[in-house]
Amino acid sequence: MELEQNYMIYKTGDFQEKWNAYISLLYKPLIENDACMLYDLFLSLDQTSITLEKLLMLYGSYANRFDASKKKLENYELIKTYYDPISRKNIIEVYPPLNAESFLNHDTFSRLFLNQCGSSHFDFVKLHFNDEVGKTNYVDISEKMDLSCLESWTQEKEETYLNLKPEEGKLKYDFDFETFLKGADRIFPMRYRTKENLSRIASLASIHGIDAVDMRKYVQRSINPNTHVFDFEKLKKQVYANQKIIKPTEDPYKMSPVKFLQNKQQGAPVANADRKVIEKLIKNYSFSNEVMNVLIEYCLNQTQQKFSKAYVEKVAASWIRLQVDSKEKALEVCRQENQVKKPAPKLPDWYQNTEQSVPDDDLVQQALSLQRQLGKEKNDEI
Template sequence: MRIEVRCIEHLSSEQRQSLNLLYGPLIGKNSVCLYDFFSSIQSQIELDDIYLMLNMNVSQFDKARNHLEQYHLIETYIHEEEMLIFLYAPLMPNKFLCHDTYSRLYLASVGANCFDKIKMMLHKNVDVSSDYIKVDSPLDISKLDAWNESKEIAYEKVKPSIKQKYDFDFATFFKGMDRIFPARYRTNENLNRIAEMAKIYGVSAKDMRKYVQRSINPSTHVFDLEKLKYMVMGNRKIMETSKDPYQMSPVKFLQNKQNGIPVVKSDQALIERLCTEFQFPVEVVNTLIEYTLQQTHQQFSRNYVEKVAASWVRLHIDSRENALKVINQGPIENRKEKKIENVVLDEKFYAQKEDKSDSQIQQEMLELQKMLKEGKL
């Protein structure tokens, strides 16, 4: 198989620190070595050559590559006998240590003492004396005031396609939104957040247009994501989904479990955390919801849900099929090991036989000899 590596983001010295000191304990030395090797490749290379140069076998390579994929350091695409790998930079140290999932996994891996030392070592002092005055230079976007529909059409033809992480009908969402939601609002961050909320809370593209319009202040022209989230969380409509209930919005899935009663905000926030921070697919989140409700007599306990979610992260659960395999093994506390039972013999096996006297033994021998002569034995 032939591999082509495309370096999407180049590493700074801080990101290099993050890769070795923070990601390293989680993904292992082989994965760090493979990442460094990928970053040094300028052209295509044969997979067998990678095995040779890194002294890895097939299993070690696949495991190292999977770890890099899990932490979004690479993206892998395979077509017949070709593999295309996109290389992404690690999170900056401060973002890694504030990441709800990565930081917990790191703490569980290295312990609190090491965690504190690494945090202090990577800390950057950004305090500024009060004697200094910060100089702000706001971006001048006045040129966009004359932006019109024809310019937007021309822009759409030449702009690079945005790779969306979520399945959302942007074609319907953008229809008639040129003035309401112009180009300056359509950043990757905003679009991903809109698609993410639609998926989690079960909002159609048509309804999302309405909520987005209400989230833009007509006086200041500020797009308020928090206001949008507030309205989305209050959405009561059921978005049509596929026949598979595990592919529906997780919030609507839980609402269906409680006979249509709206999901409280604390439960909605927990579900959003499962989708965004634990980065589970929708089908895994819904399977997790169903499983935890069954185990806790229909109580959606945050502590228990997060405990199960963390274990599924460590087990690399990325599909409902894999989740069911873990569930079918049963809760860990109920998995009893087979005990070796001691064999207890009945008392009769321990009863001692009565010793015979010499005369009795001699008499029995004579009787046996007599029977032998007579042919009775």
């Protein structure tokens, strides 16, 4: 291992509230303390570029111990490592642990856990996480917060609040919030307009090409009239069901990625799996719509119009290493890739030598004499 090697570390996926408990009680008996410490270190270095030498210093150990712990994390799918042999750089993606139910039902992990810890500890852990493992037939009857106190919240109060809140808390998205929120006090009351909700709504609209009018309709259908709970998963299902075809703009790369892909397949609906791949890449790598669309086009051209998840993610990771952060850079990378050709076979030096020598008179006379003699012998045979 070379100490100068560079690592880019990214945290990916949704980390649940109990992720630390899952690591301590489920994974730690299998991967041991050193690997847990390395996992915590990787999480602390999210979106950081760092050399191996610096990593080892922060980890407080030698390279062989670091490598052993990293392999354990890879074996249990807590991290994935990618390597570019050209730039000699690495990308480490850090994933959340499985929850208790998924872990204890995993064909491999659960057997290894039982083998390592025994049936008594297995039952203890199952009981500890009983609210996850055994609540399949239960109904949530918990008391919901009474939000009626915000019924009197007005647009004037909202504007005052936005002016008073810290600058970093304000939202800036390429989404028509003015149309979306206009006259929507009853459809989408102020109490639902949290930063998280507005951010997720704007992100969905941008990726899937949903205008403000349609989005307001979908949001209204996603609020339970009885519990007054905003169901984001229900909103996603409605967005996924939207198959409205949008004609390409003057610059097609400015389209939403899902609609761009839909146009590439002659208006055919985009599969949910493909939508999720696009969402993941934009979330994890912060690709703009333009860069994402160039990436989609490039991958389709390279794979005979197949949108392969593994290939798309591989190309996306290489673009991160190449620091592709604009449409122009993305198109330039594609152009360079398309210009790469196999080198022509090298010909011997004599092949290029076209110079001809003129034979002397004696040699010409000998050749003519030989021709006449051969002709005479042929006639005699006839």
